[in-house]
Amino acid sequence: MIVLIDAGNTRLKLGWIDPETAVRESHPLAIRHHDLHQIAAWLDHLAPAPRAALGVNVAGKALADALDELFRRRYGYAISWISGQAQAAGVRNAYDTPSQLGPDRWVSMIGLARHAHDGPQLLASFGTATTLDTLGPDPTGHAGGLVFHGGLILPGPALMRSSLASGTANLPEANAAPAAYPTHTQQAIGSGIAAAQAGALLRQWREGLERFGQAPRVYSTGGAWPQVEEEVQRGLARAQSDLNLPRQAAQWLPSPALDGLARLALSDAE
Template structure:
């Protein structure tokens, strides 16, 4: 089974080492990789020869990407392969979706919630996926997805300052800063963006804790490792959370 996560920037994929989802083994892959979204055609070569008969895809990049990915899959595996386009629904894999319109919830957010709940069952969770956008979602110990918030990602925040102000620099690389009160403009921008991201996550944890007791924050996405030292709450960083959620859902 090939699992594919098409995000705003990257396409990530993996073939789980275990056919049946087991939380203790989640995130172990027989084959895995990632490519920039614009390189979708190159996936055919990356997938050539893999023994795949079933595919599950989370795609938040629109219809054109869906068609391009479908062409790449058929070129790699032939028309025989079964392609399942993962979509949010009212209930799946132990998670109940309380969005006002369940189908409107981004399928990546639903998959991440499923993955986090499968990894940490019976725990109240804040699931923060920190990529091009940062999404911060609340899941109860019983598997109720309550909803969440969406804000610009760490890199987008820094870039927007450079684009919309006259004299602030473009930040090429976001790395850790030693102090919240930086003594140069570049580090001041980074410190401010990190504080905004970490503050939103901590605020969500505090609000969730009021009604649901102790809360674990599950961080995912490319900026997760950068933000983790700055979040003043119990945290776990999980790679490929969407793929893990797809694996749990497929089972």
């Protein structure tokens, strides 16, 4: 058994995989950074004891050190932390400097590859930051090859709300459902944030349609998805209708980073 760790900006997710059978956890453990004490109880229920731990970390060195210490004390080994790579598990990284790609984004692309079909895919991750990343066919024509083509990073919904509240004298930190024509300030802020998030996604969706000649299939993930889901799905459906394309709603993925780590664990075991 190998433990899988996705250490994000505000919370951690932990799962596991048996590389011999490819069996995965049914429900990952999701906790805040200050709840690391819960990991020991979760590990107590794993049998047999894990022989390794594989992870990605975007939350800083202090958190990585604390997790490493926990695994050293308990099992005698540190976590193998993944960084951006030029290629892994059948996916090529088109970043100019592959190591500069955030490890969570990289392994999420590897996880997204399990849903691969003949066309491009767009993963929209709505967290502390929003990332919009495209996985698609290899432009060199390599048969069966998948390439991370690049993507956008922008502030997530919570950062947009807090920046308005802290950077202005009179605007509150609002959290209201979007409306076409907001009639009060809370609604205006909530609608503006949802529109910005959905607009960025639709921009990348249209870029994918132009580059690949086929509309990307959209997948969503991240804790802030419920705040923008209505606006994203409405905008996507409208764009598909305007272009006479089949209706295809954004599909939720609970843990693409853990999925990618699981694929890496399996490829390492081969």
